[in-house]
Amino acid sequence: VSSIALVGDPADLANAYMGWLAGQRGIGVVTLDESRLGDDWSYKSDERCNGVTLTVGERAMSLSDITGAFVRLNPRPDMPPGLELSPIEEVVYLRERRNGLVAFLNAAPWILVNRPYAGRSNGSKPMHMAQLARSGFAMPKWIVVSDRNRAAEFIARSPNGCIYKSCSGLRSHVRIADEALLERLDRPTTPLILQHYVPGHDVRVHTVGETCIASRVDSSAVDYRFDAAGTAYSAVTPPPEISQSCILFAKLSGLVLAGFDFRVDSRSRWWCLEANPVPTFLPYEAGTGQPIGDRVLDSMAPSSARPVTRSRLATSGITPT
Amino acid sequence: MNLGLAIVRPPGDDALVSLAIRHSRESDRPCLVLESDRLASTRTYIANDHVELNGIPIDSVIFRSHPADILSRGFSAEDAEYASAEASSVWLHILSHPGIHVINRFDEVTWWCTSDWAVWRHRFLTEGIELSPVVIGDGVDDENHIWWLWTGGRTATPPSPIRRKMATALVRSVNPTYTLICAGQTISGPQLLDQESAMHLLEVYGVVLAGLYGDDERRIIAATALPDISMSVAPRVFTLLKRRWQVQK
Numbered sequence: 295v296s297s298i299a300l301v302g303d304p305a306d307l308a309n310a311y312m313g314w315l316a317g318q319r320g321i322g323v324v325t326l327d328e329s330r331l332g333d334d335w336s337y338k339s340d341e342r343c344n345g346v347t348l349t350v351g352e353r354a355m356s357l358s359d360i361t362g363a364f365v366r367l368n369p370r371p372d373m374p375p376g377l378e379l380s381p382i383e384e385v386v387y388l389r390e391r392r393n394g395l396v397a398f399l400n401a402a403p404w405i406l407v408n409r410p411y412a413g414r415s416n417g418s419k420p421m422h423m424a425q426l427a428r429s430g431f432a433m434p435k436w437i438v439v440s441d442r443n444r445a446a447e448f449i450a451r452s453p454n455g456c457i458y459k460s461c462s463g464l465r466s467h468v469r470i471a472d473e474a475l476l477e478r479l480d481r482p483t484t485p486l487i488l489q490h491y492v493p494g495h496d497v498r499v500h501t502v503g504e505t506c507i508a509s510r511v512d513s514s515a516v517d518y519r520f521d522a523a524g525t526a527y528s529a530v531t532p533p534p535e536i537s538q539s540c541i542l543f544a545k546l547s548g549l550v551l552a553g554f555d556f557r558v559d560s561r562s563r564w565w566c567l568e569a570n571p572v573p574t575f576l577p578y579e580a581g582t583g584q585p586i587g588d589r590v591l592d593s594m595a596p597s598s599a600r601p602v603t604r605s606r607l608a609t610s611g612i613t614p615t
Numbered sequence: 616m617n618l619g620l621a622i623v624r625p626p627g628d629d630a631l632v633s634l635a636i637r638h639s640r641e642s643d644r645p646c647l648v649l650e651s652d653r654l655a656s657t658r659t660y661i662a663n664d665h666v667e668l669n670g671i672p673i674d675s676v677i678f679r680s681h682p683a684d685i686l687s688r689g690f691s692a693e694d695a696e697y698a699s700a701e702a703s704s705v706w707l708h709i710l711s712h713p714g715i716h717v718i719n720r721f722d723e724v725t726w727w728c729t730s731d732w733a734v735w736r737h738r739f740l741t742e743g744i745e746l747s748p749v750v751i752g753d754g755v756d757d758e759n760h761i762w763w764l765w766t767g768g769r770t771a772t773p774p775s776p777i778r779r780k781m782a783t784a785l786v787r788s789v790n791p792t793y794t795l796i797c798a799g800q801t802i803s804g805p806q807l808l809d810q811e812s813a814m815h816l817l818e819v820y821g822v823v824l825a826g827l828y829g830d831d832e833r834r835i836i837a838a839t840a841l842p843d844i845s846m847s848v849a850p851r852v853f854t855l856l857k858r859r860w861q862v863q864k
Contacts, residue, residue, distance in 0.1 A: 332780030338752035374780060386766060387781065393730040393765030394782020397751055400737050411734070414723035420661065420708035421723065438661035438705055448662075462704040464697065482689075484701040485659040 296595035297322030297360050301399065303329075303368035308576060311607065312364045315587050318606060321595050324350055324360060328395055329372035337398055346401075362405035362594025366572070367392070405550060405594050412548035413571025417463035419487055422568060429543050431566035434557070436489035442479040445471070445488055452490045457516060459487050468517040492557035492565045498578050499532055499554040501544045502589040506537040509578040510558075527581025536564050543569060550593055551575075576607065583608035618674035619645035623706075625680040626652060630849035635677050638853070645671050651680035655687040655702035664714040675716040675860065676709060681841055682726045716860055719840045720821025730765040732828075732837035733784075735817070739835065742816055745809045747830035750785045753778040760785040763837065788830035795842055797824045798855040802848050808833050823859060824852065 298316055300309050304327050316323050326335055339346035348355045371388060373379070379387055396410045415422040420438050427433045435452070438461060439445045449456045449471050456471040461484075469475075471488055496511040496518060510530040515521035532540075536556075544552040553573025557565045575586045585602045592599035620639055624632045639646035647668055649657055660667040667673070680686075686706075687698035703726075710721045725731045739746055749763065753775050762770050763786045772778075772785055794804030796814055807813075807829040817825050817838065826842030827835055844852055 331782060332776065336752060336779040337782070338750065377780075389729045389766045390764060390781045390783070393728075393733055394751060394784070396728075397733055397737075397765075397784070398782060411724045411728075411737070414727050417723065417727050418704035418707040420705060421711055424708065424712075438659060438708070440657075440659045444660045460697075460701060460704075461708075462697075462700040464700055482656045482658075484655050484687075484698045485661075485705050486701070 295320065295322055296598045297324055298591070298594045299324045299326050299360050299363040299404070301326045301328070301363050301365045301367075301395075303327070303366050303371065306366035306368065308574060309364060309366040311576060311587055312590065315591055315606060316595075319588075319591065319598060319600065321591065321598050324355070326350070326363075328367065328391065329374060331374075331391060331395065333374055339398065339401065357403055360404055361596070362407065363399070363402065364407050364590070364594065365399065365410065367395075367410070405596075407550045407590055407594060408552075408571055409548055413552065413569070415547075416568065416571050419459065419461050419463070419568065423487075426543070426566050426569065429546075430539055431543075432563065434490040434492050434565050434567075436487055438485045439488055440479060440483055440485040442476050445479055446476055448488050449476075454493055455491045456488050457491050459489070461485060461487055467520055470516055492559050494557050494559040497530060497532065497556040497558055497564070498573075499536070499540050499556065500573060500575055500578065500586050501540050501549075501552045501554070502586070503550055503593050504541055505589050506532065506540055507584050507586055507589065508532045508537075509582045509584060511578075522577075525581075527578060529582045529584055533564065540569075547571070551590055579605045580607050617644055619647055619671045620675040620677070621647045621649060621668055621671075621673045623649050623651050623654065623676065623678045623680050625684070626650075629679050629844070630846045631844050631852060632677065632679050634849050634853045638857075645673075647671050647673065650688075651684055652686060652688040654680075654706060655698040656689055657702075659705060661705070661708065664712075666709055666712065666715060674714065677718045678706075678710055678721075679841070682707075682721065683729055717821065718856055718860075719824055721840070722820055725820075725840060730767075731841070732763075732767075732839055733765055735838040735840075738816060738820075739813055739838070742812065744812045744816070745834055747786060747788060747832070747834040747836040749836075752782050759789060760787050761789060761791075786830065786836055788836060790831065791836055792829040792833075794827040794829060795825075795844065795848060795852075796827060797852045798859045799823075800855060802852060803845075805829060805833060807835050809835065813838065824856065 298321060300313050304325050313323050335350045337348045346357055399410055415425050423433055437448050457468050458471045458475055459468045460466040497508055499508045508530045510528045511518055513525040518525045540554050549571055553570040555567040579586045583605050585605045588602040622632055622635050636648055658669045685699050686702040687695045690698045707726045710717050725734050728734050760772050762772050763784045765784060792805050794807055795802040799814060807827055813835055822840045826839045828837045830836050
């Protein structure tokens, strides 16, 4: 019987779903809750996991008891119960613990979804978009700017206007560039990304190893993630060259699971926006019935792989929020 | 067109930065000195290979600040964290840009990780470079070990419950050594085992200036791409870096 580990934040929706799905399929689940490290579970090892001891509850486990791990680390993890430190000490404590956990995951001989160091360029959108362009993806033209005149010139030359978005990986709204933005750039402010707007529809492509699952998203909103009213999801088949490019990029980035965002224009040209290393796949799975979670489970527990064609989430009537 | 050099100065004194500023004043090349804690308010324009800061097109950067430093002085308390994250993202792009000469280049892993030595150790291990062993968690109870904090700094081995809860890294070396390397040469400190391989790997990632910590048996414990540089060795470091840039150009 295969077992997988759920690492990090057990309250994370995707983490909870993977645990539930594994249970439905008879796959064992070991929870390695970051905030309970040293209380509910602990480990000792060198960095190659030689002579490693993993203790979960009272039980000493061999690393080979587990084949894969689903990792969702909370950006603001909890402190262990009963430990009271000053705010500065807490910051140090949490950073130390996180780095220790990452060192363990780097050494663990498991299929990790995903390895902590993989896909980190997504935290810098300009760097990330440059990488995607070098990998052959068609990208809508973009600049990084905090200068009003440069921004106005760029907008004036764009055929369908521009959107603007943050440069960092912090979750933020994508908005249409307008006069209010230019007025904002009159004052000293941080740089932002201005990008040509592509009229059309969105597609999210999830890659799980060599598998590609694409979901079309129709929405009248500029950023459907924040304005979900009237959003419709449907399964779609991407052009083979897009599938191949996504699979290759994910592989080279060390990502077992990745979520690529595209805009598809009226001439059926696929414009890549970004590749997410920690994709929230539940809305797409629930909306289309595509069994993305099952494919992720298959990758972590290959001996328990099953030819599932319909998502249990979609048939359960549960709506992820 | 004579493109400019941007020097990012960290808070406090930095011998290398002081030399670079003095040298740049003697050349006809445009030079922009930026305080690291105000990077968020630098006027920025980046389009393809063109990088312009405060109206000056640049092709070279000396960056001596820590990636996790606050870059948003002058912003309101409410906006400071966001502004710092935005500036940090832009600067990672600049420092990893293939068209920009950088001391030191950063990649996305060392930039976002709060423990660059752990990243370098992981890379060294993957390359098979001989390292001083590190025990993670509650593995040893030995007064010959010291606690090498993931976030930097060293202190006495903590008690067992702390080791379990914090997954501490313990190193068997009470008096670690420090070796400064630059452009393939040892500037100060002892020669360490497998140092050539480590320097080569650092250079593959664009790091020509680094510090290496060694244990009692001359094995590498850790590396950092933001090494301390004393005033006494700064001129030699600067000369080597200048020569390296001239070769690259």
